[in-house]
Amino acid sequence: MHFDLKHTDSKTKARAGELHTDHGVIETPIFMPVGTAGTVKGVHQHELKDDIAAQIILGNTYHLFLRPGLEVIEGAGGLHKFNGWDRPILTDSGGYQVYSLSGARKITEEGVKFQSHHDGSYHFFTPERAIDIQRTIGADIIMAFDECTPYPCDYNYAKRSMHMTHRWLQRCMNQMNATESKYGYDQVLFPIVQGSTYKDLRTESAETIASHNAFGNAIGGLSVGEPDEDLYEMTDLVCGILPTEKPRYLMGVGTPQNLLECIAMGVDMFDCVMPTRNARHGLIFTSEGTMNMKNEKWANDFTPLDPNGTSYVDSFYTKAYVRHLIKSKEYLGAQITSIHNLAFYLALVKEARVRILNGTFSAWKDEMIPKLGRRL
């Protein structure tokens, strides 16, 4: 695996690159659809390829560990074989879900004890175990086991937690070095910068993470409720410290505007449940702004769902029909809006890449941001 930085924008810090994996090349900046339980909700695998043009998807370690479980995934020969997605997969470490979904959990230096949200059964994740699990799931990109602090977060808690995350990182790296790729293809580790919204902590964390010389680096603990200004300030600060020649992944972000702003700061990779979760609630993103498909105003609008959309659903289905489906809670409504939103996100980062390469990114971004924020 290797990352080639192709071009850096002259007016912003936006970058265009290529992340080469054994499951194919990822052109950055990239958005990664979230496939929590080994499926991007409502979307067939061939639709991810043909209609959305996804280049890499996420799997959630916590969910996959509990269901279908490691025995099944290993029996299949890894997640790629299990779900039929033969392009790259990134897995989170399970930490975030343990904190946000589990009722009872206890964090110690050794690791995290938690209860399954399905059946209340007890489980224990350590940095070493998180690596082993992700090796078994078969992720191309494995995330370090960290603690994602909430917002707001007490300074002293954020500092102590960050230092533990740094110690856990060393254990993750040791475990990566002590184990081999499970299924014959390369698996690499991304460490995660923490430090809440505190500049000195973020600086310390970014410097520590940078010193490990990992394949790529991630920024965690953002998009957890903080104002956009904090998100941008921390992202810009951290991007200034992380090495330029390695891919940078901003976890859990965000809106289309967030993506463009953070691309301008030098972020290469994004993931977020927003396009799919909002889709299921009938909220779609377009190049002219957002639309709530439940609104009465679309009831008799027989024009295409999104005349500027890149997916076939945008021209085949009308606003009125999609509104009817969403109002009626029909599967097809969520299927259409999920394809639309993901195709829009992928088209947006693809356009950003073209603009970075041809030197028009900055002007294009300034033109897009106000449009993306409109409500249609």
Next chain:
Amino acid sequence: MHFDLKHTDSKTKARAGELHTDHGVIETPIFMPVGTAGTVKGVHQHELKDDIAAQIILGNTYHLFLRPGLEVIEGAGGLHKFNGWDRPILTDSGGYQVYSLSGARKITEEGVKFQSHHDGSYHFFTPERAIDIQRTIGADIIMAFDECTPYPCDYNYAKRSMHMTHRWLQRCMNQMNATESKYGYDQVLFPIVQGSTYKDLRTESAETIASHNAFGNAIGGLSVGEPDEDLYEMTDLVCGILPTEKPRYLMGVGTPQNLLECIAMGVDMFDCVMPTRNARHGLIFTSEGTMNMKNEKWANDFTPLDPNGTSYVDSFYTKAYVRHLIKSKEYLGAQITSIHNLAFYLALVKEARVRILNGTFSAWKDEMIPKLGRRL
């Protein structure tokens, strides 16, 4: 519109025909997927065409009348334009849903007053109104407004109800004659034989319906809980009376075995929610028997979903993956099983047609029936 009877089997009463509509030719015997609210649940329109090979779908008048409502459908230019399905559509008359879904309803000679299951609002359907609504929805095949009696049904109630259904039929036919096709293409009326499970009533009803010389004829009031023997006895009896040169539609039937048995009696058209409803519960039909995808036995079975299946989902997805999706209540599980079941039903009637045309239907049916009934 016209119906060409191409061939009748020599050993059974099975028939192969062609039903020509302004939206294309339907090769019979045919199964019609149910698209209750203008969408076959979990299935994209292009999947209906490309992966399932559906030739005609159903819409439910009751549901479409309440949501999105006639104003929207008429504004779109009819249901075909509204949902993007450009092949034939058949609508039921709304009667069945009024009886089965509505809480408060009152049947009089004039029609049926009922409450919406959405908001409790009151509505009144008459035979004339049912025709007008179906004209506006834009069905190629319009069903007469009837009363579908429950099972079991008191003889005297069944007799009175049947006579009312016959009087309503005359009003439906008058209304059809007094009105024109709404969108330029032909719309035809199918009357419905009733009479519960009483041979004398079924005989009288079939003779009455046959005398109207409609484009095609339907058998209603079956598949409402009666034993299969009653279903078969009534269907066989009625098929012996209905004119041979017109298509025969057995409403709401049924299992794959039901289809083959009733094809052998001379039925040309079927619809049923079973393939899609069961799919959403993880139950699939195959040429070797039925499978409950929730079963533990599939957890580690990484073979294709159905090696004999005709749709791409059968070879692309494994049993273990589909089990995981169904157990996890993921959209994609229902999407896959819905495509599978409908593709299986369509492949079954297509094979039946080939067998009828080449004279091997009877032997093939006898071989298939026991297999179809197995639980894998």
